[in-house]
Structure formats: C-alpha cells, structure tokens
Amino acid sequence: MCKRPKVFNTSWDEFTGEGENYDRSQPGYPSDVAKLISQHIQRARLIASIADVGSGTGIFTRILAKELDGIVPIVGVEPNLDMIRVARKAMPPDLQVSFQDAPAEQLPFPQASLSAIVSATAAHRFDRKKFFGEVVRTVQPGGMVALVHNRHRYWDSEALTEFHRYIEGCIPEYRRGAFTNKDGGYSNVDFRSELLEDDHFSDVTVRSWEWDFETNLEHFVIAGLSTSIVQRSAEVVGRNKVVEFLRDLFRRHSIDGSLRQPYVTEVTYAIVFDRQLGRLNQSTLHERLLRHTVFRPGSRL
Numbered sequence: 267m268c269k270r271p272k273v274f275n276t277s278w279d280e281f282t283g284e285g286e287n288y289d290r291s292q293p294g295y296p297s298d299v300a301k302l303i304s305q306h307i308q309r310a311r312l313i314a315s316i317a318d319v320g321s322g323t324g325i326f327t328r329i330l331a332k333e334l335d336g337i338v339p340i341v342g343v344e345p346n347l348d349m350i351r352v353a354r355k356a357m358p359p360d361l362q363v364s365f366q367d368a369p370a371e372q373l374p375f376p377q378a379s380l381s382a383i384v385s386a387t388a389a390h391r392f393d394r395k396k397f398f399g400e401v402v403r404t405v406q407p408g409g410m411v412a413l414v415h416n417r418h419r420y421w422d423s424e425a426l427t428e429f430h431r432y433i434e435g436c437i438p439e440y441r442r443g444a445f446t447n448k449d450g451g452y453s454n455v456d457f458r459s460e461l462l463e464d465d466h467f468s469d470v471t472v473r474s475w476e477w478d479f480e481t482n483l484e485h486f487v488i489a490g491l492s493t494s495i496v497q498r499s500a501e502v503v504g505r506n507k508v509v510e511f512l513r514d515l516f517r518r519h520s521i522d523g524s525l526r527q528p529y530v531t532e533v534t535y536a537i538v539f540d541r542q543l544g545r546l547n548q549s550t551l552h553e554r555l556l557r558h559t560v561f562r563p564g565s566r567l
Contacts, residue, residue, distance in 0.1 A: 281322070284492040285352035289323035291489035293479040295386060299414055299533050300326075300333035302473065303384060306410050306535075307338060312381035314406060315339045319370045319397070320388025322346075324353035324363070326414060330384065331361040338362075338381055345369045371396035375404040382410040389413045390445035390455045402466045405538045411467065412535040413457045417443075419476065419528035425519035426527060432511055436499035446494055457534035467536035479527045486525055487512045 281288065307316070316334070318327045321342030331340050342365040344350050350365045357363050368374045370385070370392040383401050385392075401411045420426035420442055430442035437452075444452040461470045481489065490496040490512050491505075500508040516525050 279346075281346050281492075281494075282348045285323055285346075285348040287488045288349070288492040289325065289352050289356055291481075291485045291492060292325060293416060293527070293529060295326050295329055295414060295416065296475040296477055296531050297329060297333065298475060299412075299531060300330045302533065302535070303330060303382060303410065303412055304333045304337065307334070307381050310381075310408050310410075312406065312409055313338060314379055314381040314409075315341050316382045316384060317341050317343050317373065317375065317380050317404070319343045319373065319383055319385045320345075320391065321353060321365065321386075322349045322388065324357055324365070326384070326386035327353065327363055328357060328361065331357075331363050334362075336362050339364070341366060341375075343368050343370070343373060371400060373400045373404055377403055378406045380405045380409060382412065384410075384412045384414065386414040387416050389457065390415070390453075391448055393448045394457075394460060398460070398464055398466070402538060407538055409538045410535055411461075411538065412533055414531065414533045415455070415457075417530050417532065419530050422528040423526070425515055425525060428515060428519075432515075433495050433499055436502045436508075437495065440495060461534065461536045466539055468539040470534070470536040472532060472534045474530050474532045476528070476530050479529055480524045481527060482523055482525075483513065483516050483520070486516050 303316070306312075316330070316338055318324075318330065318340060321327045321344045324342055327340060327342045334340065340361075340363045342350070342353055342363060344353065344365060345367065347367060350367060353365055366374050370389070373383075383405055389397070398411075405411065418426045418430070420430050427442075433440055434442065440452050444454055447453045458470055458472050461467045487509060491500070491509070496508060496512075519525055
C-alpha cells in the first residue's frame with residue numbers, strides 16, 4: 267500500500283532546502299508583465315514602494331526591479347527564510363530591492379504606504395480574503411494589485427500532459443490545472459471573480475502571454491523536484507521512481523537535448539478603489555494604462 271503524502275505544518279515549509287534549485291531551474295516571466303506594472307505606477311504618479319508578496323527566491327522581483335530601474339523601491343515579502351536567503355544572494359546589488367520575512371496575511375507595512383502589491387505564482391497559497399484586506403489597508407488609492415501566474419499549457423504538449431497524468435496517479439486529490447491552496451490541498455483559482463466580488467477594487471482585468479521554456483535534462487529534473495507536487499509524488503512512490511519517470515519523459519520527448527515546455531503567463535490586476543475619489547477617476551487611470559501598453563503575445567524574457 268502506498269503511504270499518504272506527509273502533511274506539512276504550513277504549505278510554505280515544502281520549499282525549505284529547495285531555494286537554490288528552485289531559483290536556477292524554474293521559468294521566469296515575460297518582461298511585458300513588469301512593463302504593465304511599471305507603466306501604471308508612472309502614469310498614476312505613484313512614488314511609494316512596491317511589495318512583491320510571496321517573492322520566493324526573487325525570480326519575478328528581479329524582472330520587475332530591472333524594468334522599474336529605480337523609479338520606486340521594491341520590498342520582497344516571503345515567509346520562507348531559505349527562499350529569502352537565496353533571493354538576497356541572487357539579487358544584483360545595483361537594484362533597489364530589500365526583503366522581509368512575513369506572511370501575505372500580515373504584511374509589515376503601514377496603512378496606505380505602497381504604490382502596488384504584486385504576487386507571482388504564489389497567491390494561490392494565500393488566505394486571499396485576509397490578503398485582499400491587507401492590500402486595501404496598505405496600498406494607496408489608485409494603486410494596483412497584480413496577481414501573476416505561470417501555468418503549464420499541457421494541452422499543447424504531449425510531455426506535459428503525460429507529466430500531469432503521472433502526478434494525478436500519485437496524488438488522488440490533484441487534478442491538472444489545480445494549484446496548492448492555503449490548506450495544503452488543491453483547488454482551481456479564479457482571481458478575477460474574487461476581485462470582482464470585492465467592492466474595494468475596480469477595473470479588474472486579465473491579460474495573458476503564451477511562450478515556451480526550453481530546458482535540458484538536468485534542469486528538467488531539478489525543476490520538477492523543487493516543486494511541491496513532485497515532492498509529494500515522491501513521498502508516495504519514492505524519490506528514485508519519480509526521478510526515473512522524469513528522465514524517461516525527457517528522453518522520449520526531447521529534441522537534440524532540449525525539452526520544450528509551453529507556458530501561459532496570466533496577470534489579473536485591479537485598481538484599489540477610493541470611494542471618495544469615485545470610480546470615474548479610477549477608470550481614467552486604467553484607460554491611460556491601456557493606451558500606453560503594447561501587448562505582445564509570446565514575449566520572451
């Protein structure tokens with residue numbers, strides 16, 4: 267009989283000890299996502315810091331910092347100390363970035379002290395009702411919340427379809443397209459609907475970019491083992507069997523030593539609504555943002 271996956275004290279503990287591997291093997295994000303955020307900050311003439319919540323090893327934090335180029339400071343907020351250690355080590359010294367240890371539900375910032383809050387492939391693990399309350403508390407009126415998410419386009423890849431089928435066989439609760447939730451289980455996420463239901467936000471919008479991530483065998487195996495779904499699968503069938511599966515999958519689907527992994531990056535963003543200013547002013551800010559943003563599907567890093 268297969269043993270059940272270990273239950274962690276918190277869902278963030280799963281990344282302890284995986285920081286180095288996670289940072290060097292996980293995919294990045296299209297630069298247009300960072301441009302979207304930067305352009306809003308500039309058009310709205312916001313000068314306070316931006317918080318990247320659930321910043322992990324700083325993969326998206328670095329992309330955003332390079333795009334902002336010192337316009338405003340960035341604070342990475344991450345509850346896992348191992349990930350923060352790697353993030354600080356990997357951050358170029360010329361970028362205006364600092365990191366703090368805190369959960370998304372208890373942000374270490376005063377009221378109305380931020381220009382924006384962003385989160386990259388992390389908000390699915392938050393208690394989002396509490397998190398959105400923290401966004402409203404800490405982001406200035408007219409500021410932005412942007413929830414960025416990388417997803418496998420498994421429907422465009424036989425290799426990724428087989429990968430997720432294997433995970434489903436190891437973890438009965440898992441279904442492709444689902445993400446780890448705050449309780450350590452799995453569920454689908456619909457950030458757009460959640461933001462639309464909260465009258466503290468206006469102009470809720472979703473944009474997406476499709477792109478491909480090429481990886482060699484070493485990085486493919488390391489990337490897999492640094493994710494929670496593969497770690498949990500290894501606890502069910504054994505680490506050696508999982509590694510054997512990943513290697514065999516790569517061998518059968520790679521071309522000239524490289525495996526193409528199709529991704530889609532989605533960003534769901536909204537404006538923090540100020541009832542005293544009125545919705546019209548917030549819509550005007552949003553229209554200015556769209557007029558000055560050029561979206562290029564398939565943008566690369």
